[in-house]
Structures are given as structure tokens and as C-alpha cells.
Amino acid sequence: MKKIILFVLFMTAAVSAQEPKPTPPLYSEQTLTDLRNIQQAALGSDYAYRQTAYLSNNIGPRLTGSPQAQRAVEYVAAELRKLGLEVRLQELKVPHWVRGEERGELVEYEGMAAGTTQKVVLAALGGSIATPADGLTAEIVVVNSFDELNALPKGAVEGKIVLFNYKFDREMQASGFGGAAYGQAVQYRFGGAVAAARLGAAAVLVRSAGGSQNRLVHTGAMGYADGVKKIPAAAVTYEDAETIAYLAKMGKVRIKMKITPQTLEDAVSYNVIGDLKGSEKPDEVVVVGGHLDSWDLGTGALDDAAGVAVSMQVAYLLKQLNLRPKRTIRVIAFMNEENGGVGGRTYGQEQEANAMKHFAAIESDLGASHPLGFYFTGKPEALAFLAPISKVLGSQGAGLSQLQPGGVGADIGPLTQKGVPSFAPWFNQQTYFNYHHTAADTLDKVNPRKLAENGSLMAVLAYGLANLEQPLPR
Amino acid sequence: MKKIILFVLFMTAAVSAQEPKPTPPLYSEQTLTDLRNIQQAALGSDYAYRQTAYLSNNIGPRLTGSPQAQRAVEYVAAELRKLGLEVRLQELKVPHWVRGEERGELVEYEGMAAGTTQKVVLAALGGSIATPADGLTAEIVVVNSFDELNALPKGAVEGKIVLFNYKFDREMQASGFGGAAYGQAVQYRFGGAVAAARLGAAAVLVRSAGGSQNRLVHTGAMGYADGVKKIPAAAVTYEDAETIAYLAKMGKVRIKMKITPQTLEDAVSYNVIGDLKGSEKPDEVVVVGGHLDSWDLGTGALDDAAGVAVSMQVAYLLKQLNLRPKRTIRVIAFMNEENGGVGGRTYGQEQEANAMKHFAAIESDLGASHPLGFYFTGKPEALAFLAPISKVLGSQGAGLSQLQPGGVGADIGPLTQKGVPSFAPWFNQQTYFNYHHTAADTLDKVNPRKLAENGSLMAVLAYGLANLEQPLPR
Numbered sequence: 001m002k003k004i005i006l007f008v009l010f011m012t013a014a015v016s017a018q019e020p021k022p023t024p025p026l027y028s029e030q031t032l033t034d035l036r037n038i039q040q041a042a043l044g045s046d047y048a049y050r051q052t053a054y055l056s057n058n059i060g061p062r063l064t065g066s067p068q069a070q071r072a073v074e075y076v077a078a079e080l081r082k083l084g085l086e087v088r089l090q091e092l093k094v095p096h097w098v099r100g101e102e103r104g105e106l107v108e109y110e111g112m113a114a115g116t117t118q119k120v121v122l123a124a125l126g127g128s129i130a131t132p133a134d135g136l137t138a139e140i141v142v143v144n145s146f147d148e149l150n151a152l153p154k155g156a157v158e159g160k161i162v163l164f165n166y167k168f169d170r171e172m173q174a175s176g177f178g179g180a181a182y183g184q185a186v187q188y189r190f191g192g193a194v195a196a197a198r199l200g201a202a203a204v205l206v207r208s209a210g211g212s213q214n215r216l217v218h219t220g221a222m223g224y225a226d227g228v229k230k231i232p233a234a235a236v237t238y239e240d241a242e243t244i245a246y247l248a249k250m251g252k253v254r255i256k257m258k259i260t261p262q263t264l265e266d267a268v269s270y271n272v273i274g275d276l277k278g279s280e281k282p283d284e285v286v287v288v289g290g291h292l293d294s295w296d297l298g299t300g301a302l303d304d305a306a307g308v309a310v311s312m313q314v315a316y317l318l319k320q321l322n323l324r325p326k327r328t329i330r331v332i333a334f335m336n337e338e339n340g341g342v343g344g345r346t347y348g349q350e351q352e353a354n355a356m357k358h359f360a361a362i363e364s365d366l367g368a369s370h371p372l373g374f375y376f377t378g379k380p381e382a383l384a385f386l387a388p389i390s391k392v393l394g395s396q397g398a399g400l401s402q403l404q405p406g407g408v409g410a411d412i413g414p415l416t417q418k419g420v421p422s423f424a425p426w427f428n429q430q431t432y433f434n435y436h437h438t439a440a441d442t443l444d445k446v447n448p449r450k451l452a453e454n455g456s457l458m459a460v461l462a463y464g465l466a467n468l469e470q471p472l473p474r
Numbered sequence: 475m476k477k478i479i480l481f482v483l484f485m486t487a488a489v490s491a492q493e494p495k496p497t498p499p500l501y502s503e504q505t506l507t508d509l510r511n512i513q514q515a516a517l518g519s520d521y522a523y524r525q526t527a528y529l530s531n532n533i534g535p536r537l538t539g540s541p542q543a544q545r546a547v548e549y550v551a552a553e554l555r556k557l558g559l560e561v562r563l564q565e566l567k568v569p570h571w572v573r574g575e576e577r578g579e580l581v582e583y584e585g586m587a588a589g590t591t592q593k594v595v596l597a598a599l600g601g602s603i604a605t606p607a608d609g610l611t612a613e614i615v616v617v618n619s620f621d622e623l624n625a626l627p628k629g630a631v632e633g634k635i636v637l638f639n640y641k642f643d644r645e646m647q648a649s650g651f652g653g654a655a656y657g658q659a660v661q662y663r664f665g666g667a668v669a670a671a672r673l674g675a676a677a678v679l680v681r682s683a684g685g686s687q688n689r690l691v692h693t694g695a696m697g698y699a700d701g702v703k704k705i706p707a708a709a710v711t712y713e714d715a716e717t718i719a720y721l722a723k724m725g726k727v728r729i730k731m732k733i734t735p736q737t738l739e740d741a742v743s744y745n746v747i748g749d750l751k752g753s754e755k756p757d758e759v760v761v762v763g764g765h766l767d768s769w770d771l772g773t774g775a776l777d778d779a780a781g782v783a784v785s786m787q788v789a790y791l792l793k794q795l796n797l798r799p800k801r802t803i804r805v806i807a808f809m810n811e812e813n814g815g816v817g818g819r820t821y822g823q824e825q826e827a828n829a830m831k832h833f834a835a836i837e838s839d840l841g842a843s844h845p846l847g848f849y850f851t852g853k854p855e856a857l858a859f860l861a862p863i864s865k866v867l868g869s870q871g872a873g874l875s876q877l878q879p880g881g882v883g884a885d886i887g888p889l890t891q892k893g894v895p896s897f898a899p900w901f902n903q904q905t906y907f908n909y910h911h912t913a914a915d916t917l918d919k920v921n922p923r924k925l926a927e928n929g930s931l932m933a934v935l936a937y938g939l940a941n942l943e944q945p946l947p948r
Contacts, residue, residue: 057720058585060592071587111532113545118534118773121913214688215772215914239916243773246531246917298689299592299717439595440689442713443720 022385022470031467035392035460038317042456043396047316049448051079051309052368055292056301056443063296064336065096065267072292076272076308076333083315085274085331090347095340096267097127099296100260102234107137108254109247117256120244121215121237122205123297124259125189125222126339128233131203135258136161136232138202142248146188146195158200161255164188165207165241168433173211178429179366182436185209186220193233194225203232203257207241208438211431215239216438219295221339234259271343272333276315278466280326287330287361287420288314288462291337291411298441302432306446307364308333310455314462317455325466327359334411337365341410348414355418360465360472362423363409364458367432368451371425373400374461375408378421379473389464398457402426421472423465425457496859496944505941509866509934512791516930517870521790523922525553525783526842529766530775530917537770538810539570539741546766550746550782550807557789559748559805564821569814570741571601573770574734576708581611582728583721591730594718595689595711596679597771598733599663599696600813602707605677609732610635610706612676616722620662620669632674635729638662639681639715642907647685652903653840656910659683660694667707668699677706677731681715682912685905689713690912693769695813708733745817746807750789752940754800761804761835761894762788762936765811765885772915776906780920781838782807784929788936791929799940801833808885811839815884822888829892834939834946836897837883838932841906842925845899847874848935849882852895853947863938872931876900895946897939899931 027035055062055072062069073089080087104120112118124130141156142163143149149162166188169181186209196204208218215237222233234257236244247253272292278284290307294300311331318325334343351358362374373390376383383401390399407416408424416422435441465472501509529536529546536543547563554561578594586592598604615630616637617623623636640662646655660683670678682692689711696707708731710718721727746766752758764781768774785805792799808817825832847864850857857875864873881890882898890896909915939946 053720054585057717058583058724059587060590067587067589071585109532111528111545113533113541115541116534212688213914213918214686214690214908215912215916216688216690239914239918242918243531243916246527250532434688438689440687440713442689442717444687444713444716 025469026385027388034323035464037321038459038463039392039456041317041321042459043452048309048313048451048455051312052301052305052446053443055305056299060299061296062292062294062300064094064293064339069293073270073272079312080274080331083319085276085315087274089270090273092269092335092342092346093266094269094336094342096264097339098262099124102259104255104257106253107256108252110250120240121217122234123217123219124261125219125233125235127222128261129230130260131232131258135256136203137256140244140253140255142245149195159202161203161205162196162201163205163244164192165245168209168211170211173433174430176428176430178433182209182433189220190223193222193231194228197229197231201231206235208235208237210436211434212438213238216440218437219297220437232259269335271335271347274331276329278326278328279324282328283357284327284359285330285357286327286359286462286466287332288458289332289334289411290364292333293336293338295338295437297439300441301443301446302367302441303436304365306368306451310364310458313455314459317459325463327466329462329466337411344411345414355420358415358420360421361412361415362461363412364425365409366427368446368454369427370450371398371427371454371457373398373426375402375404375424375426377404377408377416382421382473385472389461392460393457396453396456419474421474423461425454499943500859501862508797509938511795512933512937513866513930515791515795516933517926522783522787522925522929525786526775526779526920527917529779530773534773535770536766536768536774538568538767538813543767547744547746553786554748554805557793559750559789561748563744564747566743566809566816566820567740568743568810568816570738571813572736573598576733578729578731580727581730582726584724594714595691596708597691597693598735599707599709600693601696602735603704604734605706605732609730610677611730614718614727614729616719623669633676635677635679636670636675637679637718638666639719642683642685644685647907648904650902650904652907656683656907663694664697667696667705668702671703671705675705680709682709682711684910685908686912687712690914692911693771694911706733743809745809745821748805750803752801753798756802758801758831758833759804760801760833760936760940761806762932763806763808763885764838766807767810767812769812769911771913774915775917775920776841776915777910778839780842780925784838784932787929788933791933799937801940803936803940811884818885819888829894832889832894834895835886835889836935837886838899839883840901842920842928843901844924845872845901845928845931847872847900849876849878849898849900851878851882851890856895856947859946863935866934867931870927870930893948895948897935899928
């Protein structure tokens with residue numbers, strides 16, 4: 001990931017040198033006035049906060065396939081209809097994984113008091129199979145990386161439980177690059193089971209892929225591979241990983257772990273899609289969205305009720321200000337971003353032939369910290385066309401922009417791959433991964449002021465793109 | 475508590491004005507040299523860290539009456555014997571409370587998706603009775619204070635569950651006065667059940683008395699009163715309290731809670747007492763101690779393995795440097811500080827007639843942050859006798875001292891009340907109450923360098939007091 005960041009900086013520098021001069025006018029005077037009005041209204045509005053609160057607190061965790069996810073679909077559709085949007089539900093066939101009981105305890109280690117065990121805080125990873133009903137007891141082998149695992153002697157992990165103890169880079173996060181730190185750590189969560197199973201392990205534990213140091217376990221999707229035995233996979237907290245690693249240096253450590261998740265029949269669910277039709281080019285679309293599903297340990301306030309709420313607020317503000325965009329603004333609350341990506345993929349497939357009519361796509365799925373500006377995937381020369389938007393956003397401290405060659409959001413990824421200019425808020429990611437996918441992703445982590453700032457960014461960007469007087473280079 | 479702090483500052487100012495000039499010499503030149511050598515050895519030693527690690531990780535949670543608490547007694551006694559101390563186990567009859575299952579879920583609230591509930595993270599408070607075996611389901615009444623509870627209409631909480639939603643003062647903690655913030659909040663944890671039961675409540679929930687915002691529940695002792703019905707008492711996390719308060723503003727909120735703790739027969743346990751006999755006044759004693767028991771959710775690394783470990787290290791360092799104090803230094807690992815205080819009380823009773831022979835007592839039970847110096851309960855004029863010790867400690871940034879009229883430690887409290895000059899490390903308490911009594915009180919929270927600084931403070935203070943050439947005013 002470090003290489004990617006350096007590449008980004010290099011690209012940015014390269015752009016400055018070759019920046020084209022777009023022919024004015026890019027935005028009408030009226031549009032620029034409208035953008036400033038939208039910004040003021042957004043910064044003064046608590047609409048997005050109230051929606052985030054309702055999704056998090058009144059509906060609760062919204063794991064794909066759950067009754068809460070269905071309630072969220074119905075709720076958001078109804079709210080968007082109230083705002084006068086043309087709403088449709090796009091039907092999806094989604095995976096339906098449910099968490100069960102989970103328990104871990106160390107049953108053998110140096111110094112253990114007779115008749116006791118020591119609790120291990122763990123959580124099944126999304127998609128994992130269950131352990132046997134009465135649990136699985138085996139020795140733990142601690143490795144810090146895939147390389148360490150593969151360097152072990154033949155047979156070293158056979159029938160044992162591998163703990164991937166890769167340390168999330170908190171310094172990198174503190175510097176604002178939480179996403180990069182996450183990118184490094186998450187490969188163990190996703191790929192750990194396959195790597196361990198190839199060598200005959202009975203199960204896999206993964207140190208939480210996040211910055212928390214509060215005995216908080218981080219769940220998230222994991223994967224299996226064809227031809228490789230499926231083994232149970234769970235995350236343990238930072239603290240438990242540290243304790244196990246300490247004890248393993250002193251002698252044999254055995255754990256009894258029990259997880260009882262189930263993968264049920266695929267379920268029917270929906271993307272919620274609401275159109276605010278454009279006045280001049282209604283067949284050209286600016287997508288603005290977040291995802292409606294969440295992990296089940298917390299209430300998914302940051303991930304991603306906040307993203308859905310600020311997307312809804314784009315429509316709310318335009319209605320409030322009685323503004324109609326020139327191109328269509330399409331609010332999408334995607335389903336199943338977390339454990340399958342069915343919503344984003346299905347929308348992308350449906351719109352494949354229509355990609356050129358997607359003028360731009362914006363996705364907010366990295367929380368609700370202070371936005372510094374936006375990330376952008378597309379032709380570098382497009383940035384010059386957006387300078388007037390960044391100028392408006394500069395007055396709220398969100399005037400930066402940065403190229404991200406790899407894409408900016410999972411749900412709009414299929415559009416990005418078809419060449420649709422793609423955007424996401426550029427957040428200060430200094431704390432997001434302390435809460436992401438944990439039981440502490442709750443409403444109190446959403447700062448109303450910062451959420452309003454993001455609401456403003458989304459609305460100004462969406463309306464600006466919808467009213468751009470020229471096509472964007474793509 | 476604010477009043478107490480102002481009082482302390484006033485007292486400190488008053489002292490400066492009336493400070494007596496003690497007649498030199500207070501400490502021999504050799505003692506002053508020894509103190510500097512002890513300090514250097516302490517700052518370079520990892521003994522206390524290794525002991526903290528063993529108590530936390532290898533033995534684990536040490537709730538009074540548990541096998542782990544007994545293992546800790548045996549372990550510390552053996553370690554002190556290895557150091558050449560005269561060790562005895564002081565027998566105690568201790569309460570024996572054990573945690574059981576615990577589960578909470580909201581079963582009715584505005585907007586709830588049909589067929590779902592929402593999880594509440596809770597933990598039984600120490601000493602609480604159980605709910606009925608199949609749980610207790612009732613409406614929640616949220617109050618922010620005792621005053622709010624008592625201002626409710628007659629019958630308002632009858633048969634219901636009171637949630638005390640008193641907000642821990644994180645600003646006060648951030649300013650270094652975590653203990654004062656805790657003092658305000660903890661009265662609800664301790665006294666909430668009685669206050670609610672008097673008005674006919676069926677159970678009580680208390681917002682966690684700590685600074686954590688990581689879905690971490692804070693346990694701790696609670697009390698019942700004669701003549702008032704005992705009702706089940708549990709703490710909920712900051713997040714859950716916020717969510718319940720939000721939902722209660724919208725309508726009826728009902729919870730199903732189940733806790734199954736048990737109070738067993740009193741158990742036999744021990745204070746571990748090790749004497750390093752004085753060379754000149756062996757019958758005069760300087761006590762240095764911490765407590766061996768811990769809460770059961772975490773591993774009690776900060777509370778109070780660290781305090782026991784730095785006390786043990788006092789003896790270790792003196793043995794390492796081949797130093798014998800003039801007065802006896804008595805290392806005590808107290809039992810049952812957390813839920814009964816039997817250890818401190820029993821030692822105090824045993825030594826009641828001998829209080830005058832206790833030259834001083836030091837207790838470390840507020841974690842292991844950077845020590846700024848020491849707190850002191852005793853005659854203000856005694857501080858002048860300690861100035862040379864503070865001068866030595868000043869070189870490690872621990873040269874401050876502050877009067878605390880109310881006492882400085884629970885276990886040495888009975889000695890303090892008999893007039894024994896009493897000391898505790900003065901910690902920067904900016905983070906301690908984020909972890910205290912939670913599952914996140916684990917070894918990683920102990921910074922080895924800061925623990926070594928505290929080990930130095932304890933050893934320099936203990937040896938200095940043991941070698942003071944004059945009696946301390948008392």
C-alpha cells in the first residue's frame with residue numbers, strides 16, 4: 001500500500017505539469033450561487049444526523065438478509081418517496097450468513113491455575129463455517145505474516161489453529177492513512193483461512209484488522225477457495241492476540257473455541273434507487289450513494305448509515321431549496337457491500353450498456369470524520385473541471401482533491417471500471433478504523449458537525465457535477 | 475469532589491506559609507547516595523514489568539475467592555521468599571462472589587424491526603444478586619441523577635428498571651483528575667440499587683463509571699442496605715446508555731436482562747506479608763503494597779498487578795544492591811481490595827495496637843502512568859522532611875507532592891486513620907479510568923518505562939522513609 005501512496009503523490013505532481021485549460025464557462029453563475037446556498041443549507045441541517053440516528057438506533061445492525069436490513073430498505077425507500085424522488089427497488093439475490101454463539105478460552109498455558117481457563121474475546125468472521133457443536137480444542141501456532149507461516153517446517157500447523165498476529169499500523173493511521181493501514185492488515189482476515197488450511201490447520205484466528213486497543217473484536221468478510229478445505233475462522237482482539245503471543249513464547253498454548261455461524265439459503269433483498277430527474281439532460285446520471293447493510297456487532301453508524309444518510313440528504317437539500325439539477329441525480333442505498341458486494345455488482349451489470357450515460361458516481365463509505373476534500377478516480381485532466389467546486393468547498397476546509405488510481409468505493413467500483421468518473425469524500429482517517437466493524441460502531445461516534453460537513457461535500461459535488469456545462473474528460 | 479480539590483490546593487498553599495525548618499541531618503550522605511543508586515537501578519530494571527506480566531497473563535483475572543487469586547498468593551509468597559524476605563500469610567475470611575451468564579436485549583422500542591431485538595452490552599456489578607433464571611423483562615426509566623430519580627412522580631419506577639445515566643466527566647479526566655471524575659460517577663454504581671429499590675424498582679442499570687467510549691462495560695462493587703429489597707444490578711456501556719436514552723425519548727423501551735451471579739460461602743484467603751528487617755530499628759515498619767485481587771473481566775494488569783509488582787520490586791532492588799534499610803520495609807500484597815476490603819481491614823485490626831510502630835505506609839493502586847510525585851495524607855509539616863526525597867525524584871520528573879486530606883489508598887486506609895503517614899504515587903490520571911474494571915485492563919496497557927518510573931518512586935520513597943534520621947511529625 002505504501003507503493004500505491006507514493007504513486008498517487010507522483011500522479012498528482014504529474015497532473016499539475018500537464019493540466020489542461022478547460023474552456024469556460026464550466027458552471028453558470030446561477031449554479032455557483034446555488035452551490036454556495038446548498039453548502040450553507042447543508043452545514044446548518046441535521047437531516048443527515050437524524051437519518052443516521054434512525055438507521056443505527058431505531059433499526060439497529062443491518063446485516064444482509066436480516067429483518068433489520070429489510071426494514072432499512074423499506075424505511076429509506078419511504079423517506080426518498082417523501083422527498084419526491086422516483087424510487088425503485090432493484091431486486092437482488094444476496095448471501096445470508098448469520099452469527100451464532102461464540103466463545104473462546106485458553107485451556108492450557110504456562111502458569112495456568114488448576115481448574116481455571118482464561119477467556120479469549122473472539123468473533124466469527126463473516127462467511128466462516130462453524131466449529132463442531134461442542135467446540136474445537138487445539139494448540140495455537142502464532143505467526144506474524146504469511147511469510148512466517150510458509151517458512152514453518154512441514155506439518156508444523158497440521159491439526160492446529162493458526163493465529164495470524166499481524167499488527168495493524170497505528171502510526172500510519174495516526175498520520176491520516178487509516179485506510180492504507182487497513183489494507184495491509186485485512187489480507188490476513190480475508191485470506192488467512194485459505195493459507196492456513198493449505199497447510200492442514202484445523203482453524204484460523206486473526207488479530208483484529210483495526211486500531212482498537214479496547215478489547216474490541218473486529219469482524220468482516222473472509223474467503224474460502226475452491227479445492228481448499230473450509231476451516232472455521234474468527235478474529236480475536238488486539239489484547240487477546242498479544243496475550244496468546246506472550247504465552248506461546250513460554251510453552252504450549254491450547255484454546256477451546258466455539259463458533260456456530262450458519263450460511264442460510266440466499267435471500268431476496270434490494271438496492272434502493274431514487275431519481276431526482278434532471279431538467280436538461282435527464283438521461284445523464286450522477287450517482288450518489290452509500291451502503292445500507294452493516295456488520296452485526298455494532299449498529300453500523302459510521303459504516304455506513306452515515307454514508308446513506310448524507311446521500312439521502314443531497315435530495316433533501318435540493319428539495320428544500322427548490323433546486324432541480326440539469327442532469328439526473330440518483331441516490332442509491334446499496335445492499336450487501338460488506339459480505340458479497342451483490343448490490344454494487346448487480347447495479348453495475350444492469351447499467352453496463354448505459355455506462356456512458358453515467359456522468360459521475362460518488363460513494364461515501366469511510367465514516368464521517370472531517371472531509372478534507374474528495375478522492376477521484378478518472379482522467380487526471382478532469383480535476384481542472386472541478387476546480388470551481390473545490391473552491392466552494394475550500395471555505396469549509398474541504399478544498400483538496402487527490403487522484404486514487406485504484407478506485408474510491410466498492411459499490412461504484414463496477415461503474416469506475418467502465419470509465420465513470422468516480423468520487424468519494426477524502427476523510428481524515430485517524431480514528432475510523434478504531435471502530436469499523438466492531439461493537440463500538442455506534443451513533444455516538446458520528447459527530448453531527450462533521451457529518452454536516454460531509455453532507456455539504458456530497459451535495460455540492462453532486463449538484464456541481466449534475467450542472468457542469470461540459471462533459472468531463474473520461 | 476471539586477470542593478475537595480480546592481481544599482487540597484488551599485491546604486498546600488497554607489503549608490508553604492507555615493513550613494517548619496526541620497533540623498538537619500534528615501538523611502545521611504550514604505542514604506542520599508543509596509537513593510540515587512536505587513533510582514538508577516529501578517529505571518533500568520524490568521523486574522516489575524515481568525511480575526506484572528506473570529500476574530496478568532500467566533495467572534489471569536484474580537477475583538477474590540477464585541483459584542487464580544489463590545495461585546497469586548502462592549506465587550507472590552514464593553517470589554518474596556526467593557528475595558530473602560520473612561514471609562507470612564495472614565489468613566482472611568473473604569466474600570466469594572462469582573459472575574455467571576449475562577445477557578441484555580432491548581425487546582421493545584420505537585422503530586424496532588419485527589422479529590428482532592437489539593443487544594445491550596452489560597455486566598453484573600460485584601455483589602449483585604441474580605435475575606430470575608429466565609431473565610427479567612421490564613420497561614426502562616432513564617434518570618441522570620439521584621435528584622432526577624427522586625423528583626419522579628410516586629410509583630413511576632415501580633416494577634421497572636432504572637437506568638442511571640450519569641455521565642462520567644471526560645474533560646475532568648483529560649485534565650489529569652480521572653480519580654475525581656470517577657468519584658462523582660461511582661456513587662451511582664455503588665448506591666444505585668438501594669436508591670432504585672426504595673422506590674420499588676425491579677432492577678437497576680448503571681452507565682459505566684469510566685471514560686471508555688469503546689463499548690466496554692465497567693464492573694465494580696455495589697451495595698445493598700438493611701431493610702431495602704435487594705434487586706439485580708448491572709452496568710451497561712457508555713454506548714448502550716446513550717442508545718437507551720435516545721430511544722426512551724421516543725417512547726417505551728423494554729429490556730430483557732439476565733444475570734446469574736452467585737454469592738458463595740465466604741472463602742479462606744490471605745494477605746501476603748514479607749519483611750525485609752531493618753538494621754537499626756527493626757520494630758519500626760514502612761509498609762509498601764498493592765492489592766493482589768482484581769476484577770474478573772480483564773486481567774487486572776493496571777488494577778492492581780502493577781501495584782503489587784512495584785512493591786515486590788522494592789525488595790528486589792534492595793537485594794540486588796545489597797542494601798539493608800534501617801527500619802523494616804514490609805511488602806504487603808493485600809487481598810480483597812475490590813469487593814470487601816477484608817485484607818486491608820484485617821491487617822489494620824491486627825496492627826491496631828501497633829500503629830505507632832508503623833512509621834509510614836505506601837500503596838500503589840492507581841495504575842502505572844507517569845508518576846508526577848506522591849500524594850500524602852498526614853501532618854502538612856511532614857512534607858518538609860521529605861524534600862530531599864522529592865529532590866532525588868525530581869530528576870525523573872516525579873518531584874511533586876500533594877496533600878490529600880481524605881486518604882490515599884483503601885488497603886492502608888485503616889493505618890491512615892490511626893495517624894500513620896500515608897503515601898501513594900501521584901499519577902497523571904488521563905487514561906486510567908478508560909480501562910479500570912473493564913475487559914481491557916490488560917498487560918498492554920502497562921507501559922514498561924512508566925512502570926519502571928513508578929518502581930523507582932516506590933523504592934526511593936520506601937527506602938528514604940526507612941532511613942529517615944528523625945521521626946516524621948504525626
